Amino acid sequence: MTVDKKKIRKRVEALKSVPTMPGTFEKISRLIDSSKTTAADIADVISSDQALSAKVLRLVNSAFYGFPGRISNVTHALIILGFDVVKGLVLSTSVFDMMLARGLFGLWEHSLGCAITAGVIARKIEHPDPEEASVAALLHDLGKVIIKIEVPEKASLIEEAVEKKEISVYEAEEDILGFNHATVGKWLSKKWNLPPALADPIAHHHAPGLARLAPKQTAIVHLADVLIRARGFGSGGDNLVPQIDAKTWGALHISDPLLEEIINEMDDKLEDAEDLLANDDS
Ligand SMILES: [Fe+2]
Ligand SMILES: [Fe+2]
Structure with missing residues (x-):
């Protein structure tokens, strides 16, 4: 059974913004679309929405980025993290709101855990932009929540099939x-x-082998x-742990001892993040 792919695609593309996005996001989306936008324009709009800037700053100052409590305003975040990362963080807050509004707590945790882990991997392999890798991980499964919103009846069938047939989402x-x-x-x-890095x-x-524009970031x-699925942190929607694509090791130059270091650090960081998870009512 398949639904009309073109029809769904049109519906997804017709989304002016995702349904629960605050008015501020609409403005930011428009700014993002304009090539004339500067970091200062974005900072102004984000800062004018206190709830949004608080959420963005909380993410920035959390365990993912390794600057706990040190970034006090959005302009500072833009300078340190760059335009694309902050843009991704703003989007993430909206995507997270959608997940939480629909009871997708497991997916929310999975996304946060994946972001923490991606940051750890990126730093261990000395990737030049670990923050960007982390934001890409925050957003990686956003299609799941859109499917839930746009075709809820199919999303229920998908959940049923995962359970009955023991297959992946x-x-x-x-x-x-x-x-x-x-x-x-x-x-x-x-x-x-969105920039290619996201x-x-x-x-x-x-299928990281298909990435042409940001292959390293995709492999991360x-x-x-x-790794986050194997750790059993949050839920990607099924309990299966997929195989690691064989090319990943070569693409990232990760040896067995380095992998062990990554896993140990991931565990530490996840513990640190538990406060953020417990307190986040966004
Ligand atoms: Fe996925
Ligand atoms: Fe995932």
């Missing part, structure tokens, strides 16, 4: 929709003009996704 999506959440994420990334991991985190998110 990805496989169930392919069976029932004829496409998967990574593809939905790709459509949205295009619509939102768009490529969203589109290819299940792929590995983080598998």
Whole structure:
């Protein structure tokens, strides 16, 4: 059984913004689309929305970024983290609101855990932009929540199939929709003009070999996704741990001892993050 892919794609692309996005996000989306936008313009808009800037700053100052409590305003965040990272963080707060509004707590935790892990991997391999890798991981499964919003009846069938057939969400999506959440994420990334460093991991985190624009970043998110599932932190929607794509090791130059270091640090950071998870009522 497949639904009309074109029809769903059109619906996803017609989303002016995701349904629960605050008015501020609409403004930021417009600014992002304009090539004339400067960091100061974005800082002004984010800062004018206290709830949003508090959420962004809380993410920035949390365990992921290793600057706990040191970034006190959005302009500072933009200078330290860069335009694309802050843009991704703003989007993440909206995507997280949608997840929480629909009771997808497991997916929310999975996304946070994946972001923490991606940051750890990126730092261990001395990737030049660990914050960006982390944001890509925050957003990697956003297609899942869009499927839940846009085709809720199919989302229920996907959940049923995962349980009954003991297959992954990805496989169930392919069976029932004829496409998967990574593809939905790709459509949205295009619509939102996300930079390749975010768009490529969203589109290819299940098949990192297909990433052409940001292959390293995509391999990092792929590995983080598998490790966080193996750790049993949060839920990606099924309990299966996919195989790590064989090319990942070569792409990231990760030896066995380095992998062990990554896993140990991931465990420490996840413990540190528990406060953030427990206190987050966003
Ligand atoms: Fe995924
Ligand atoms: Fe995932």
